[in-house]
Amino acid sequence: MIKKNGVSFIVTVFNKELFIEKTLQSIKKNLFGNNQIIIIDDGSTDDSVDKIRNFIKRNHKINIKLLLQKNSGPSIATNNCLKHVIYSHIKMVDGDDILAPDSVTFLKNEMERLNLDLIYGDWKWDKDHFTYKFQDQKNIKTTLFKNAFEKFLLKGWGGSSNLMVKTSSLIEVNGCDENVFIQDYSLPLKIAGNHHKKKGLEKFRIGLSNKIICVGPKFI
Numbered sequence: 001m002i003k004k005n006g007v008s009f010i011v012t013v014f015n016k017e018l019f020i021e022k023t024l025q026s027i028k029k030n031l032f033g034n035n036q037i038i039i040i041d042d043g044s045t046d047d048s049v050d051k052i053r054n055f056i057k058r059n060h061k062i063n064i065k066l067l068l069q070k071n072s073g074p075s076i077a078t079n080n081c082l083k084h085v086i087y088s089h090i091k092m093v094d095g096d097d098i099l100a101p102d103s104v105t106f107l108k109n110e111m112e113r114l115n116l117d118l119i120y121g122d123w124k125w126d127k128d129h130f131t132y133k134f135q136d137q138k139n140i141k142t143t144l145f146k147n148a149f150e151k152f153l154l155k156g157w158g159g160s161s162n163l164m165v166k167t168s169s170l171i172e173v174n175g176c177d178e179n180v181f182i183q184d185y186s187l188p189l190k191i192a193g194n195h196h197k198k199k200g201l202e203k204f205r206i207g208l209s210n211k212i213i214c215v216g217p218k219f220i
Helices: 020-028 048-058 074-082 103-114 149-156 167-172 183-192
Strands: 004-013 035-042 065-068 087-094 116-124 143-144 163-166 204-217
Touching: 004 020, 004 103, 004 116, 020 035, 020 048, 020 087, 020 116, 020 183, 035 074, 048 103, 048 143, 065 103, 065 143, 087 103, 103 143, 103 163, 103 204, 116 143, 116 167, 149 183, 163 183, 167 183
Parallel strands: 004 035, 004 087, 035 065, 116 204
Antiparallel strands: 087 163, 116 163, 143 204
């Protein structure tokens, strides 16, 4: 099924009561055009769900869906969200990260400009990431990530909140590998190496940018 042009946010949460409201506020600042927010709580034992529900009540005009599952890990959580995605691009966000205010517009524009299946930006860790000051970054470059599969495989490089992926590409590789608890490493491997599965498959296009997309808490 062809998805409508827009961005679906997938937010995975497990015991993020200290962070989730600020994370959702940072997503709200990135909303433009067609969008939806899909939040999945992975069996939290703290007050994460109550804080999410309060955010939804205060922002009832935003298209937000809350899913609940027993604790199964972020890979299964992401795949459960994928079933509800209605837009052409997916922005993944961990439940404790803060997005730069203009990050989503930048990522989607670059994906469209370079016809990318997946794009990675830069990220930072900070001891007080709630007050992190994102700087205006000029002369930002996005380049085609050549030999991405080999580099991912050798260096174990990945990420989640700093990426955007084309929905059709994620569906083509059958989403996250549910045998792997965290998708940060396995997902880029699946997409970057998909063309090795059989002859005739076209290599997915992966972009790499030095723009700071998100900041996370350094102590976690």
